[in-house]
Every structure is written in C-alpha cells, then in structure tokens.
Amino acid sequence: MYIDNPAASAVVSGKEQYIMSTINRTIIEIHALETTAAGNLNRDDTGSPKTVEYGGVTRARVSSQAWKRPTRELFKELVDPNDLGVRTKRVVEELASRILERRGDLGEDQATDLAETVLQGGAGIKLEKPRKKKGDETDDDRAKQSQYLLFLGNRQYGQLADIAIEAADTENPTKTIKGDKKRIKQIVSNDRSIDVALFGRMVADDTNLNVDACAQVAHAISVQTVEPESDFFTAVDDNQRNGGEDEAGDAGAAMMGQIEFNAATFYRYANVDANRLQDRLGDVNATAKAVSAFAQAFLTSVPQGKINTFGQNVLPDLIVVNLRDTQAVNLVGAFERPVVPDYVQHATEALVRRQQDLDKAYGITPVKTWVVRIGDDTAAADALVDGKTTSLRDLVADVERTVADRLTQE
Incomplete structure (x- = not known):
C-alpha cells in the first residue's frame, strides 16, 4: 500500500481503534477559504442572500447545490463530454x-x-x-x-x-x-458517467436505479458574523426628456428597486471517496482523472447568482487538500467562534489549529497534504506541509498521480 506518512497508519488504541480499522481507503478532502466582495451568490425565496445561524451568530451561506451546478458546468472543459x-x-x-x-x-x-x-x-x-x-x-x-x-x-x-x-x-x-x-x-x-457517480442519482420509481454519490459538498458558510445590506438602484430612460408635461417632477429614473447583498470570507468543504468512485467507474485512471477534475472544478467555480451585477469572479485565498486513509473530516468547527479582522489571517490560523488538534486527538494524520495559498495572511498554513506549498496546476496533477498509484496498489 502506498504510504507517504507512516505515522498516519500507526496502530493506536482506545477511542482511535474504530477509526483506524478503516485504513486502506483513499479519500480526498478539500478545504478552501474564499473571500468575496459585495455579492448575492445564492438567494432565498425573498431574494435575500442565504444565511445560517452558527455559533450563536448569523453567517452568510451558499448552498451546496449552488456550488455543485457551476462545478458540473466546468466538467465540460476538463473531461470528455461523453463521460458526463x-x-x-x-x-x-x-x-x-x-x-x-x-x-x-x-x-x-x-x-x-x-x-x-x-x-x-x-x-x-x-x-x-x-x-x-x-x-x-x-x-x-x-x-x-x-x-x-x-x-x-x-x-x-x-x-x-x-x-x-x-x-x-x-x-x-x-x-x-x-x-x-x-x-x-x-x-x-x-x-x-463521472458526474452521475460523483453527485448521485435518485429515481423514485425504481430504487434499483439509484446511485449513491461518491462526493460530498458542504454548504459554504462565512467565518465571520455577516449582516445583509441593501443597495437601492435606479435606471434612467435614455430617450426621456426632462421637463415635459408627462414627466413633471421626474428626474429621469424610469425604474427603481433594491437588491440585498453581503461580503464575506467563506469556508468551503468537499470530499471524494475514491474507492467508491472506482467501484462505480470501474477504471483506475478514469477514477483518478475524475477526482482531480472535481478538485479543480470545485475550487475554481463560482456561483452565478447576480454575477452581472456584482462580478464575483474570485479564487480562494487558501486551499488545503488532504488525502486520508481513514475518514473524511469537515473542519468547520474551527469557525464555531466567529473570527475577527483580519479575517483571512485569523481564519487560516483557526483552520490549521483545528486540523492539527483533530489529527493529534484521533490519530488521523493525512497520508499527504497539499497547500495552495496567496499572500502573507495565509502563511500559517505552511505548517501543514513544512513550507512546501504548491500551485493549483501542480496540485491537480499530483492528486491524479497519487490517487492512481494508491488505487493500483490496493
């Protein structure tokens, strides 16, 4: 079995025994901190940005469905359309x-x-x-x-x-x-099909046609307290002439309204069970390609809600990808206590502490970790990879090679 970190597979006792009994799996988990400026990425039935109460305060939220859609759309550029x-x-x-x-x-x-x-x-x-x-x-x-x-x-x-x-x-x-x-x-x-295997299928008429999803995507939530704001807007009629009898008192606003928006640093999380994906696709290389394509698409996609109004075309400040042989772990608990400015710096520090604490307490140190980061505010993440950060392109290529290698040897 391919092992980068022998300590990750050490035999332990007590509360860790059950977790360690699941060794030999290949699970890719993806964590990202992503900062958006003013936007309404995912709105509710009233048009307001979605929220959630977490840690006793209101957070901005983007539903998993809202991020799965642009992720699937990017697949068309990354894999053979016949496989979708x-x-x-x-x-x-x-x-x-x-x-x-x-x-x-x-x-x-x-x-x-x-x-x-x-x-x-x-x-x-x-x-x-x-x-x-x-x-x-x-x-x-x-x-x-x-x-x-x-x-x-x-x-x-x-x-x-x-x-x-x-x-x-x-x-x-x-x-x-x-x-x-x-x-x-x-x-x-x-x-x-790759996307059917990743996201699953439910057929109410015949459960035998159901497909269990091999990927899990969490709702993205802000690491800080967020309250929505409102933008009052007007639109001017280009052909309108001010001062006419029919336009008395009208300064040119032919339409007006308001849009709610917010700005936040989001924690995003997803994982892929490569073993179950291989069972579905039946081919090691196809599975490795699917995992790497999912990682790239998930990390570079952006929900399209009100995008022409707000232009929320951003990329993550920090990416942490772990390969685990035990179980997938969501690190959202790092933000149960909302962080304070500087948000990216303090969120990075909280995320790193959470992963290190969980690894130590439960004996689930990743087999391998990749970190992509920008700016000084994310420097704390260097501790997860001994300072050996990488680029997204190299991360995607190395994830594909590593997954293929492990699945071939298992």
Whole structure:
C-alpha cells in the first residue's frame, strides 16, 4: 500500500481503534477559504442572500447545490463530454434527439414514440405531459417529461437510442422494447458517467436505479458574523426628456428597486471517496482523472447568482487538500467562534489549529497534504506541509498521480 506518512497508519488504541480499522481507503478532502466582495451568490425565496445561524451568530451561506451546478458546468472543459451526464425532466426529447441523429428517416413523431416506450415501458420511468401555462387552451403536442429531474449519462442515452432503433425495424416495436426490459434497466443502472457517480442519482420509481454519490459538498458558510445590506438602484430612460408635461417632477429614473447583498470570507468543504468512485467507474485512471477534475472544478467555480451585477469572479485565498486513509473530516468547527479582522489571517490560523488538534486527538494524520495559498495572511498554513506549498496546476496533477498509484496498489 502506498504510504507517504507512516505515522498516519500507526496502530493506536482506545477511542482511535474504530477509526483506524478503516485504513486502506483513499479519500480526498478539500478545504478552501474564499473571500468575496459585495455579492448575492445564492438567494432565498425573498431574494435575500442565504444565511445560517452558527455559533450563536448569523453567517452568510451558499448552498451546496449552488456550488455543485457551476462545478458540473466546468466538467465540460476538463473531461470528455461523453463521460458526463444530462440532468433534465425532458428525457423524452433528449432520447428522441439521439434517435434522430442516428436515423433521421424515422421522423420526429416516431422517434418520440420510441423514446417514450424505452423510458417508460422499458426502464420503468414514469412520464407525464408537461403542465400547460395558465390560460393556455391550445392542444399540447409537447413530448412527455419525467416527474422529476433525471440524471442520465450521455453514453446511456446513446445505448438506449440504439435499442430504440433496433426495435423500430421490427413488426411490433412496443412489444420488442418491453421484452427487452432487463437490458434497458441494466444500461441505466450501470451508468458510468463521472458526474452521475460523483453527485448521485435518485429515481423514485425504481430504487434499483439509484446511485449513491461518491462526493460530498458542504454548504459554504462565512467565518465571520455577516449582516445583509441593501443597495437601492435606479435606471434612467435614455430617450426621456426632462421637463415635459408627462414627466413633471421626474428626474429621469424610469425604474427603481433594491437588491440585498453581503461580503464575506467563506469556508468551503468537499470530499471524494475514491474507492467508491472506482467501484462505480470501474477504471483506475478514469477514477483518478475524475477526482482531480472535481478538485479543480470545485475550487475554481463560482456561483452565478447576480454575477452581472456584482462580478464575483474570485479564487480562494487558501486551499488545503488532504488525502486520508481513514475518514473524511469537515473542519468547520474551527469557525464555531466567529473570527475577527483580519479575517483571512485569523481564519487560516483557526483552520490549521483545528486540523492539527483533530489529527493529534484521533490519530488521523493525512497520508499527504497539499497547500495552495496567496499572500502573507495565509502563511500559517505552511505548517501543514513544512513550507512546501504548491500551485493549483501542480496540485491537480499530483492528486491524479497519487490517487492512481494508491488505487493500483490496493
């Protein structure tokens, strides 16, 4: 077994015994401190930035879903799109389009019928007509949709399209497809798409098609107390002429309103269980690539909420990535007591103390640690790597090599 730090695998006793019994795992955990200026990255149903009460005070919060979305979008630039999935309710349209790409002579109506039969009659996914807009009395010829967002891989769509095309040339396509249920369900359940494996899939109609997520993403919370502020804005009509009879008393504001925002230093956390991911993907190199791509995408992605208004295009002040062979550990407890200015400096110091204290108390010293940092305020993190910090590019490449090496030797 590949070990960088033999002390991490030392035999211990008492309360540490259970934890150490899980050795031989390969888990990558990602911690980041990221400072944003004024912004509304993730808003609630009232339009206000999301918050959470933690440590007895109000913190800014960005939900895990809000950060998973841009992370998945970046995958398209980092891995082969064929290895990714599509999450949509318009599954019939998606499959019908794949059928038409292969057999344009079938026609749109026939392709749609075949897609519905494969998904509902073969895979057992319940479909329904999409809801009409209020007051719409026209005939609805739109294709049926799943009752929930369905996450299905591009390769799976291709294989299902092939089955539909095979059935199209038989005397009774519907009967042929329903007689092939076992193969269809196998195709869906054996989905090896990277993002499906990382983020999981829930199919209410058939739990056998569910996929447990190999990655966990926490809600990002601010390390300090944060109270939202409000920005009152106006917009001017470029063609308006001041002083007209219809515009008396109007100085030119044709629209006005307000937007709530905040500014904070966020603690972000995620982890990937590389062993479970390999079980799902079935290939060491594909797994290592998926882990490194997830790390890069998670660390460089930014939620898009109100981005044109606030331009929150930032990168982390500090990145700490640990490879553990025991269990993943969220270090959010470092900030149960809100830090005070300077936020990045004091948050870095708190994060380092938390990791060192947990490693010592529970015998879970990481097998390997990488640190990427900028500025003097993050200098305390050097203690985690004896001053040997790295760049994000080198971190991503080394994580991929190290994960591949460990999984090959386990």
